[in-house]
Amino acid sequence: MVLPPGDKATRWAALQKLVMENPVCRAHVRPGKKVVLGVGNLDAKIFFCGEAPGAEEEIQGEPFVGPAGQLLTRMIQAMGLKREEVYIGNIMNWRPEIPTEHGGAQVGNRPPTPEEMKYCLPYLREQLAIVQPAVIVALGATAAGGLLGADTFKTLGEIRGRWNQFAGIPVMVTYHPSYILRNQSNRSKRAIWEDLLKVMERTGLPISEKQRGFFL
């Protein structure tokens, strides 16, 4: 993939055009639904990486705008940031399809296959090359597997909360926000929050005593 030379905004716009016009990506979305590229601040220090668009995301054409996205936005705010200050992307640029009868609406989601992730990964790499974040936060096992290799761990618990690397960039793996939607305990919230505290420390964000004590 060769993007035209230029500033970050020029390169990102060229990348967006490439992805939106990609016939393979387009062939995977149903009529009226959208291919989805990441969004956010092209100078962001923190790059959140999820799995794939869901129902709401393929309607709006933006990652993390459904229920899990609203929780991610609150997590970002708890870090003292605005959603617009970070970059939010996914491994996948389309919602992995589940066959429906007579072209009806898709109910539910499925994880992407390794082949699907491999196809979309160059687009994620380009977004990372443009943004050059200080840290990637991989949300959930699929994102972690896509970035670090699914064969490098058995359970998310093994790798979350520790620093890894992708394309020379430090990666913090943590739970996907949808896990918290299913497990509303303070213990689960604290686990994800401790991972985010490490990200805040690494990126030099101020941390108040109140923030240190969230969900204890």
Ligand code: URA
């Ligand atoms: N879950 C993801 O992993 N990505 C999204 O964009 C939305 C939900």
